[in-house]
Amino acid sequence: MNIVDILLAKRGGEALNEEQINFFIESYTAGTVTDEQASALLMAIYFQGLNTSELATWTKAMIDSGERLDLSSLSAPTVDKHSTGGVGDKVSLVLAPLVAACGAAVPQLSGRGLGHTGGTLDKLESISGFNVNLTASEIVSQLDNIGVVICAATENLAPADKKLYALRDVTATVESIPLISSSIMSKKIAEGTESLVLDVKVGSGAFMKTLDLATELAETMVAIGKEHSVNTAAMLTNMDLPLGNTAGNALEVEETLECLAGGGPSDLREITLALAQEMLELAGVSADPANVLDSGKAMDSWRKMILAQSGDPDAPLPTTDIVEVMTAGDFGCSSSAPYLANLDAYALGIAAWRLGAGRSKKSEPVSFPAGIRWLAKPGDEMTHKMTAEQPLLELYTEDEKLLPLAKADLFGDSDAEAHPPIVFAKNPTAGAELIHKKIK
């Protein structure tokens, strides 16, 4: 088998056979196919795609590149959720303990933030002492004891994806439906969960900007899950507006605690409960997640999880003294345009990232207190009519020099083609639809 023949075949639009795909994934994981050759194949796939049979073989080869977790010893049904990533998306932090408190076991192997989207592990690490690196046997034993774990994927789980994802990130080959779906599903299948709900984000702050593309991605992932006997469903949810009221690691943990206490932003609660309902249905567990959330049992599960992973649930979260308040007037609010009409998720995500909440290279540390709190959202009944002096955004950073860069993103100065990210209008704007559709 020759890698150059494989490159020629895919470049010319031919379908690859099982032997070719297995050879590529095995050899690239082992290091005998180079990054240059793998980059060429990824770019060829970006343009030529993979057909259904190639995608099935490609995903299986990625799963088989490493270990699979064996969760068969657990008595509770296992169910996980994966989000394709968004701004202010702290749903996993509330959802995993909530679904565990309802009676299922939730093995949530998560990732770190990259670019404008935050990562669950970075958020959790803002809790003093919290350990995200567990072994396979620690994961199983924690699930057995308390029903929930949120940690990093073990080193040997889908190692082909670890290498391919890092390469895609630097070769402009991330936004490909076969590559995204095989990347996500290989990890989730190798994780050993029986059921899986996918939260596919749609909109400016998501990978998938249109409902059509998001639908194609969701259908592709649901089909891969079913082929591997994982009970899989997907929900398509709005990411034109950011979720909740904050983006940033410690800020999002603070909001998580509000939601676990039965309060918090209404959109966060609504999406969390809808996903919980779907997960419980797939897992065959009958419980009312809203009651469980309000009863405080989800908070109990959260506290047990933090303690089990060496964190201190009562430790104060990291804060910063450098907080800049921007008013509605900074963004054009006036008595003739008093209604907030847009609060663009992508611009807020990028600005939070610039303030230090995210990283641009995998090896960089993140700032825990950095981020943004928005004090109004389009459609908010209480706040949508504003005055120019009213505070609209709080920017948090540990480095004052980062403030001008973040402000440029919020004003849309860094992209001359873009519509202004934050817009005020003469008339009120209806709230955006949060949940577009479900795919099973």
Ligand code: URA
């Ligand atoms: N998340 C992943 O794990 N993989 C992708 O390709 C995109 C998002």
